[in-house]
Amino acid sequence: MHFLQWRPSTSLCGYYIFxxxxxxxxxxxxxxxxxxxxxxxxxxxxxxxxxxLAFIVSIWNE
Known part of the structure; x- marks a missing residue:
């Protein structure tokens, strides 16, 4: 599940991609x-x- 833990600098980019x-x-x-x-x-x-669910978890981990 490590791909869900984006770094702060890439989380916004990851959010748009997702x-x-x-x-x-x-x-x-x-x-x-x-x-x-x-x-x-x-x-x-x-x-x-x-x-x-993966998207929700990724937001929760922010």
């Missing part, structure tokens, strides 16, 4: 659930949830 990543994941999740089968959507949802 924000854009989260937007991309959300967008892809909508596409997957609309146009692909539910199994693939469920797999992606669990991965998105992990990224969301």
């Amino acid at each position: 924000n854009h990543l989260w937007l991309d994941l959300t967008c892809h999740y909508v596409v997957l659930t609309k146009f692909f089968n539910k199994q693939l959507g469920l797999l992606f949802r669990s991965r998105s949830l992990y990224y969301c």
Whole structure:
């Protein structure tokens, strides 16, 4: 979990990178659930949830 502990100088940069990543994941999740089968959507949802939790933990560790 060491990748979550950004240095103060890079935390803002990391925040923006993660924000854009989260937007991309959300967008892809909508596409997957609309146009692909539910199994693939469920797999992606669990991965998105992990990224969301990792982001929350990274903020908590600031």
